[in-house]
Amino acid sequence: MDGVFDNVLLGFQTAFSPANLLYCFGGVVLGTFIGMLPGLGSATGVALLLPLTLTLDPISALIMLAGIYYGCQYGASISSILIATPGDSASVVTAFDGYPLARTGRAGQALATSVIASFVAGTITIIPLMTLAPIFSGLALNFGPPEMFALMVLGMASVVGFGGGTSQAKGLAMAAFGVAISTVGIDAQTGIARYTFGQVQLLDGIGFLGVVIGLFAVAEVMAQVGRGGAEPIRTRMRDMLMSRRDLREISGPTARGGVVGFLVGMLPGAGATLASFFAYDIERRVSKKPERFGKGALPGVAGPEAANNAAANAAFVPTLTLGIPGSGTTAVLLGAFIIFGLQPGPLFLREQPELAWGLMASFYLGNLLLLAMNLPLAPVLGSLLRIRYSLLYPLILLVALIGAYAMQNRMWGVWLGLAFGVIGYVMHKYGYPAAPLILGLILGSLMEKTLTQTSDMGGGDLTIFFNRPIALLLFALALVLLLAPYLVKAVRRMRPAPTSTPPDGPADDAASARSGDEEMTTLSRREDG
Amino acid sequence: MLGRLLGRTIPETSVGRRASTKRPGAAPAWALAVALAAGLTGCGGSTAGGGSGDAWEPERPVTIVVPFAPGGGSDVFGRALAKGIEEARPDIDVKVENRPGGSGAIGYSFLLSKQADPHYLIPSETAGVALPVTTDTPWTWSDFTPVMQIAEDVTLMVVPKDSPYQELQDVVGALKKGGQVRVGLAGATGLDAIVTGLMEQDQGVKYRRVTFDSGGEIVNALIGGDIDTAMLNPSEVIGQIKAGEVRPVAVFADSRYEDAPLDEVPTAEEQGVNVSFTQYRGVFAAGDITDAESAYWEETVRKWTQSPSYSKYLDDNFLRPVKRPHDEFVTYLKAYEKQLQGVLG
Known part of the structure; x- marks a missing residue:
């Protein structure tokens, strides 16, 4: 381990060469713009700009790509907050509170919160990535299909309360709708096409980005136009700055979000998305004013934003130590490695120290550049919402539909976006929440996949769950999450003092459910042991 | 010309x-x-x-x-x-x-x-x-x-480094004795699934198929012990082979690779399994x-x-x-x- 310091130094020397600085800067600027386009998240952004970097030498190219990666993440949060149109699945949650904040004239604070939380979590989690990556890499290996399935169940359990004040039945209905949509397309497990009606376009399923663009951007514009007379915000630029109180309010959520993001983000698959959902749920549960969530709470932006940036770093743990991509974007980056003639794998850190450490040091640099660029820009971007709506709405629609097209270079995405715009409008009118639908759509296919894999592993026998302690623990947590509100109520009704109920179990459960953060730390502690 | x-x-x-x-x-x-x-x-x-x-x-x-x-x-x-x-x-x-x-x-x-x-x-x-x-x-x-x-691209059968299986006949033999061998496949209709199907037809055995989305997930499951073996392209797993995390057992082609480290991997045919599909x-x-x-x-x-x-x-x-x-x-x-x-x- 004594080589770590030398390696870090080597990394910074590599990343801070003038040429690489420039490429990193170019990457973050390009990435921010791509990320701001709805529908274009970091995976697509990196993929789109990959050809641009092919003429550079490998280290400069990878540094630029990493810059694009981080830039996209920051950019995706901007469109999430300003026009409720997330660039990728990991920033969906940011819109839950970011957009209401923007609507009430606090766009500047919401954007600044996202930048600060992202920066803090993004830079601090590089330290465990650099020093402890080999130790953490074992964690991902402990998560096979049964554990992943249990984690999805936990995710689903946490989302039931996401209705934003509306009824739980409506939330559940929307989650079920999302799961139903997720079954369209070629089933990877069997290769059979389901609900495609002979349409080639449907073979690929209904991608969640088209749905998100429809439900959020298109439906929002329709709803505002339908309501009529909506006024643009009138906040002055100087009222869009963060106050000291705002900063204090987001410090806890940022720390918690960072921890959750790093731990969950290491898991391959939906790491960053799940992490942001968990972080949001935790903030909602630990908050003294949970009723503010969904209506514009800064912690509701800080937690998920810290989580998704920490997760972006964590995704590099399996990528660099095992050669296994930790996320969609790192999968594309691994592809880039191969294009450059580099062989990712367990030996990568040892065989290519300059490259690996230079890359990690450039993460630092990228985050720093993004903070310097985006923090002053936050109030400026926030002021965009002062544009007259007769100009702003067509612009939002245009940008959203370009994003829908750009996802896969085909009109199909645009039609999908428009169709879900109509669906979203109807949902909006009758108070059906969109968030559970999105999560159902994202988690539905993952749940199905991991359940089938678990069943295949056991030859159709699901009792193998009982041999997997981590999975059982996660199931128990999910159960607690679902029952907690009832248990708390029951305990309160039975005796006024909430301490020491005869059976130890329920009281403990209720206590741990109140603080989601504790759940995560017990989780990680048990895995270490 | x-x-x-x-x-x-x-x-x-x-x-x-x-x-x-x-x-x-x-x-x-x-x-x-x-x-x-x-x-x-x-x-x-x-x-x-x-x-x-x-x-x-x-x-x-x-x-x-x-x-x-x-x-x-x-x-x-x-x-x-x-x-x-x-x-x-x-x-x-x-x-x-x-x-x-x-x-x-x-x-x-x-x-x-x-x-x-x-x-x-x-x-x-x-x-x-x-x-x-x-x-x-x-x-x-x-x-x-x-x-x-x-x-042409070729399929390799790989096992984790501490697997009991040393050669292809160990795997097939275990299946013939009624044992269960879990194989990880990327998609139900990919090259690896085809090769597995041909092997099953040739040997009259049945694998437990676990389907994943990508080669990366399969390598993760293989090293993590969730599956016993996997069928992958060399480019998908060469890093792990060189690091000694996984061992190649057979190559499903007419001839071996010419260069190290894959030149030591025998073909399936050499091991009595008549499957060559690229x-x-x-x-x-x-x-x-x-x-x-x-x-x-x-x-x-x-x-x-x-x-x-x-x-x-x-x-x-x-x-x-x-x-x-x-x-x-x-x-x-x-x-x-x-x-x-x-x-x-």
Whole structure:
């Protein structure tokens, strides 16, 4: 381990060469713009700009790509907050509170919160990535299909309360709708096409980005136009700055979000998305004013934003130590490695120290550049919402539909976006929440996949769950999450003092459910042991 | 012949040319184009092998349609091909367009809509034949023009480093004794699933199949102990093999690899399992193009396959230099499709 310091130094020397600085800067600027386009998240952004970097030498190219990666993440949060149109699945949650904040004239604070939380979590989690990556890499290996399935169940359990004040039945209905949509397309497990009606376009399923663009951007514009007379915000630029109180309010959520993001983000698959959902749920549960969530709470932006940036770093743990991509974007980056003639794998850190450490040091640099660029820009971007709506709405629609097209270079995405715009409008009118639908759509296919894999592993026998302690623990947590509100109520009704109920179990459960953060730390502690 | 003549004259100028075609050096590029055109028509008239008479050349920029997302094997192939075409024909512009979706179905459907337009090529592999066998697609491979096969990719069976299985017969033997062996597959209709199916047919055994989305997930599950064995392309797992995390047990091809570290891996046939099934990598053009257009592309691709950039592409991706010109490629694809129908249909 004594080589770590030398390696870090080597990394910074590599990343801070003038040429690489420039490429990193170019990457973050390009990435921010791509990320701001709805529908274009970091995976697509990196993929789109990959050809641009092919003429550079490998280290400069990878540094630029990493810059694009981080830039996209920051950019995706901007469109999430300003026009409720997330660039990728990991920033969906940011819109839950970011957009209401923007609507009430606090766009500047919401954007600044996202930048600060992202920066803090993004830079601090590089330290465990650099020093402890080999130790953490074992964690991902402990998560096979049964554990992943249990984690999805936990995710689903946490989302039931996401209705934003509306009824739980409506939330559940929307989650079920999302799961139903997720079954369209070629089933990877069997290769059979389901609900495609002979349409080639449907073979690929209904991608969640088209749905998100429809439900959020298109439906929002329709709803505002339908309501009529909506006024643009009138906040002055100087009222869009963060106050000291705002900063204090987001410090806890940022720390918690960072921890959750790093731990969950290491898991391959939906790491960053799940992490942001968990972080949001935790903030909602630990908050003294949970009723503010969904209506514009800064912690509701800080937690998920810290989580998704920490997760972006964590995704590099399996990528660099095992050669296994930790996320969609790192999968594309691994592809880039191969294009450059580099062989990712367990030996990568040892065989290519300059490259690996230079890359990690450039993460630092990228985050720093993004903070310097985006923090002053936050109030400026926030002021965009002062544009007259007769100009702003067509612009939002245009940008959203370009994003829908750009996802896969085909009109199909645009039609999908428009169709879900109509669906979203109807949902909006009758108070059906969109968030559970999105999560159902994202988690539905993952749940199905991991359940089938678990069943295949056991030859159709699901009792193998009982041999997997981590999975059982996660199931128990999910159960607690679902029952907690009832248990708390029951305990309160039975005796006024909430301490020491005869059976130890329920009281403990209720206590741990109140603080989601504790759940995560017990989780990680048990895995270490 | 025509190709060899041009092949000799062009590479010397091509390096400087590629830099100068970008903008200001229009004059030399133009001059070369004229010279090239003159050379083409001149040779076409004098050689008997020219076939259908009139030579053809692209009139517009050429698009390579990659039916998968950037970064994957087909994308790498498409970009290497684009570079190769630009080297072989310095005067034409080639752009790469990713049209991912539907396990490749979207990209091929796009090419289907470009019927008779010779300005579109697709880097094709097994999915181009297998997908219509398993799924209801509006096209089959015979709707396109197979230009040339340029390489083949091979499946390796790998096990974790501490696995009890040392050779292929250990695995098959365990299955025959009624044991359970879990095999990780990427998709239900991919090359690995096909090879597994053929092995089951050959040996009369049954694996426990666990299907994942990608090679990366499979490697994760293999090292994590969730599956016992996996069937992967060398490029997907070479890093883990070199690090000693996984051991290759068999290669499903007619012959072994020539270079270390894979040269020590015996073929399945050597181990008494009669399965050899590889993934082709080849170029398709749109359907209904003329013979002259088809010949132009065949010649261009052939030229690329004689260049250093081609060898580098193969080496970087652990591909084998198996080339089949148009006629042989078509015969091969027919047999390939029949075999796939036997396993997947």
